[in-house]
Structures are given as C-alpha cells and as structure tokens.
Amino acid sequence: MPKADPSMLIDLHTHSSVSDGTQTPTQLMRAAVAAELDVVALTDHDSTAGWQEAMTAASGTGVLLIPGIELSTRIQYASVHVLGYLFDPLDAEIVAETARIRDGRLHRAERIVERLAVDYDLTWDDVLAQSSMGATIGRPHIADALVARGHVPNRSAAFASMLHWRTGYVEPHYAPSPRDGIRMIAEAGGVPVLAHPATHGRSSVVAESHLRELIDVGLAGLEIGHRENTEAGRAQLRRYAEKYDLIVTGSSDYHGDGKPNRLAENSTAPDQLERILTLGSGSEPFQG
Numbered sequence: 493m494p495k496a497d498p499s500m501l502i503d504l505h506t507h508s509s510v511s512d513g514t515q516t517p518t519q520l521m522r523a524a525v526a527a528e529l530d531v532v533a534l535t536d537h538d539s540t541a542g543w544q545e546a547m548t549a550a551s552g553t554g555v556l557l558i559p560g561i562e563l564s565t566r567i568q569y570a571s572v573h574v575l576g577y578l579f580d581p582l583d584a585e586i587v588a589e590t591a592r593i594r595d596g597r598l599h600r601a602e603r604i605v606e607r608l609a610v611d612y613d614l615t616w617d618d619v620l621a622q623s624s625m626g627a628t629i630g631r632p633h634i635a636d637a638l639v640a641r642g643h644v645p646n647r648s649a650a651f652a653s654m655l656h657w658r659t660g661y662v663e664p665h666y667a668p669s670p671r672d673g674i675r676m677i678a679e680a681g682g683v684p685v686l687a688h689p690a691t692h693g694r695s696s697v698v699a700e701s702h703l704r705e706l707i708d709v710g711l712a713g714l715e716i717g718h719r720e721n722t723e724a725g726r727a728q729l730r731r732y733a734e735k736y737d738l739i740v741t742g743s744s745d746y747h748g749d750g751k752p753n754r755l756a757e758n759s760t761a762p763d764q765l766e767r768i769l770t771l772g773s774g775s776e777p778f779q780g
C-alpha cells in the first residue's frame with residue numbers, strides 16, 4: 493500500500509467526459525499533474541468506464557490514482573450523491589445497478605429534450621453532439637446543447653433557468669436509495685463517502701437517525717470540504733464525523749470547463765486518505 497506523506501496534495505472528487513466533465517480522462521490526468529496533485533480520484537457519475545484510460549495516462553506521472561465513482565441515489569425528490577472508492581468494478585450488483593441508472597438517465601434526458609423542444613430550437617442530436625460515446629448523460633450535456641444553439645451563454649445559466657426544477661422541463665431519473673447505494677459499494681469492497689452533504693444548509697443535512705442507518709450499512713466518510721457545503725452544514729458534519737469516527741474528505745468536484753471548480757481548491761488530509769486506502773479492498777490504487 494502506498495504511504496501517505498504529510499505534505500501530499502490530495503483531490504478525491506473529479507469528473508471526466510465519461511460523465512459530465514469536459515476533459516477526457518487523459519486530459520484530466522494532465523490537469524492533475526499541472527495542478528501538482530500527488531493523489532487524484534476519478535469519480536465519474538455512475539460509471540467506471542474511465543478507469544483504464546486514466547491509469548494509462550497516469551503512468552509515469554508519479555500521481556497516485558484512486559479509482560472511484562459518484563453514485564446517484566435518491567430519496568423521493570432529493571438526490572443524494574455517494575462517492576465510492578476502491579470497490580470491485582466487476583461486482584455484479586454494481587455493474588447492473590450503474591447500467592440501470594445510466595439507462596434511466598438517458599431516457600430522462602430524452603424526455604427533458606422533448607419538453608424543451610416545444611419552446612426552444614433543440615434536438616436530441618444536439619445533445620448527442622455534446623457527449624462522448626457511452627457517457628453517463630446528464631443535464632450538463634443538455635446545457636451544452638442549449639449553449640451551442642445560443643439559447644444561454646453557459647452551463648450555469650442553463651442550470652439557473654431551463655434546467656432548474658421550477659421551470660418544469662426537468663424530471664428525476666431512476667436511482668437506488670442511499671442505503672442501497674452505500675451497501676452495494678461497501679459489499680464490493682469499496683469505501684462509501686457522502687458527497688457534498690450540506691449543499692442546502694444545515695437544516696437539510698442528513699438526520700442523525702438516518703446517518704446511523706447509513707453507517708450501519710457501511711458509510712465510512714463525509715465530504716466536508718466542498719465549495720457548495722454551507723458553513724453551518726459543515727459544523728454539523730464535523731460533529732457527526734467526530735461522534736461516529738467517520739473519515740473526513742475535501743475535494744474540488746472538478747468538471748473541467750463545465751463548472752468553476754478548480755482542482756485542489758479543496759483537499760483531503762493524508763491521514764484520511766490512509767484510512768481510505770486501508771479500508772478499500774475491491775480494487776487497487778494505481779501508482780503512476
């Protein structure tokens with residue numbers, strides 16, 4: 493197992509064009525080197541398809557690559573993202589469930605585009621033109637298509653208008669419960685960490701009784717360092733982490749040019765990475 497040095501720069505949440513990042517896994521690894529990262533995790537939404545390319549690109553760079561995912565889960569209308577590290581990518585349940593989520597996302601995106609097409613000049617081909625083959629499709633690809641058609645200036649503007657819930661074009665997609673998502677990552681030898689759990693303020697941070705249920709099925713950590721977590725929410729999360737001895741991470745949630753988030757704008761302490769490396773048994777980190 494690679495040893496974590498106290499001066500290491502560690503970013504455990506990034507997206508490539510395998511989901512809704514704007515850079516290929518190869519370009520993302522180059523960006524990680526340019527940002528002087530020692531450790532980077534590739535965590536595409538609902539897909540492990542970028543792992544191989546990222547490993548090839550990491551070779552010879554000295555960067556330690558942690559294979560990961562950001563799994564979509566949902567309770568009613570509330571979307572809950574679960575980061576998973578070092579799980580077995582061939583685990584039957586993970587393979588089946590991520591395929592089901594990606595399929596649900598695809599059909600949901602087609603329906604969103606059908607609704608948008610009533611009011612805007614936009615086709616499904618426009619969306620395909622903005623996504624790479626086999627990518628996990630999401631609202632960002634629709635946003636890029638709206639930008640390409642000149643309806644909005646950038647992704648964020650699309651999210652603030654047509655792709656916002658209140659305008660009625662958007663609908664949720666299939667996703668398992670947080671409990672099932674966390675359980676399946678843990679059962680596949682992985683380390684499940686709740687992604688940005690305080691984006692909607694302290695009142696929306698997971699209730700303690702629910703958190704305990706999630707810990708019971710294997711939740712190992714909380715992503716507290718994330719630009720969208722509120723201050724009050726972070727304070728609550730720190731209390732939880734202390735009380736339940738959870739791993740604490742901080743990461744960028746880098747999407748290339750798709751979001752303002754920059755690599756290493758938040759980072760994870762080496763001792764916390766050490767805990768992830770010790771717990772994860774379903775796949776190996778790759779020392780590039």
Ligand code: AMP
Pocket residue numbers: 512629630631632647648649651652747750751
């Ligand atoms: P979806 O998964 O289809 O519901 O879309 C949500 C994804 O869009 C998340 O991964 C976000 O990172 C991304 N996203 C959300 N808001 C924005 C924004 N303002 N600009 C760019 N990307 C965004």
Ligand code: ZN
Pocket residue numbers: 507511512513537747
């Ligand atoms: Zn994303």
Ligand code: FE
Pocket residue numbers: 562573687688
């Ligand atoms: Fe997320």
Ligand code: FE
Pocket residue numbers: 505507562745
């Ligand atoms: Fe993310």
